[in-house]
Amino acid sequence: MDRVHSVSGELPTSEKSRVRRGAKRASYRREEIYPLIDELKLGHVGFSENGEAIIIPLTVWRLGCFLYFHVANKSRLQKLIEAGGQVCISFARYDEWVLSKSAFHHSANYRSAVLFCRGERVCGQEEFDAVFKAIINDIEPDRWEQVRAPNLQERKGTALIRLTIEEGAFKSRTGGPSENKEDLTLPVWSGIKPAL
Template sequence: MDTTNHFGPELPATAKSRIRRAAKRASYQREVVYQLVDELKLGHVGFIQNGEVVIIPLTVWRKRDFLYFHVANKSRLQKLVDAGETICISFAQYDEWVLAKSAFHHSANYRSAVLFCRGERVHDSREFDEAFKVIMNDIEPDRWEQVRPPNIQERKGTALMRLTIEEGSFKSRSGAPTDNKEDQSLTVWSGSVQNSVSFLYH
């Protein structure tokens, strides 16, 4: 991934995005947010339609400081972004389950990011190709150079959206359980267990 940074090392954060609970686990560094996005490439995109909250899981990837996703041309999400509305994208990965000696202190080791974005459709054919080249070659080196490029009909049917992150935050947890002193003598195992969830793509 291109790690060029044009907007400064930290994400802007307002009352909407600043983390209050367990604030010591928060970060606003673009570097850690970008790393999570690059590794996952799966974001949950939230928006409001007709007064109702809608959340859609989508492939989301990064090129420099911009995020990209694609949807069907004339889809509701394309129209909403083109109209200048803010969307919220969340990324999260659970690495380990944290088992404590008390039920209350069970937790998880994780990384997460919540980003508020605005964007627009990409109309330039060169940027269209470069954006898709980034994600395809990141999944498998030189994949874009080996496959047939999109034809005119496929390009017309695909709306590639480019997003600017207006503000956001990153939050994570790592380490051992936080057991109360009076619970440490309990004869129950505590520690972390690697998350073994697997994903099937079709």
């Protein structure tokens, strides 16, 4: 694949993607967003169809600065992308529950990203194979070399989509509970509990 893009620096932002609530927890740095995508590989892809909001969970993976997913050929999502439509993809993971002495101050330590993207269908067989090889070998090293490559019918039935991230944001929380001074003497445990 001959596409080389920087995997560092900040994503562009606008009023649509800038975090307003809890802005101190926000980042626009690719170095924080990309590891979350690489770890999860599950994105919730949102788009609008006939004025209705639709969200579909899909396997989404990253190569360089591009995101990829695949759908059935001639699907509504493929048609939207090929017509120049924008999608919004969210990634989120709860790492820990944060238990406070107050019900109001319970929280979670988390990492999340919301990305606005446009894309195109990957049509060349060389890139098609390279992109699928990357995700399959990421799941299990060298697996692509052991399995049968997609046949002609499978290639015709699959639309592989390459997305460019136009803008987005990362948001996270770490640390222990926030406690009101008057609650500190309450006889109840507070602290961090791993999320399952």
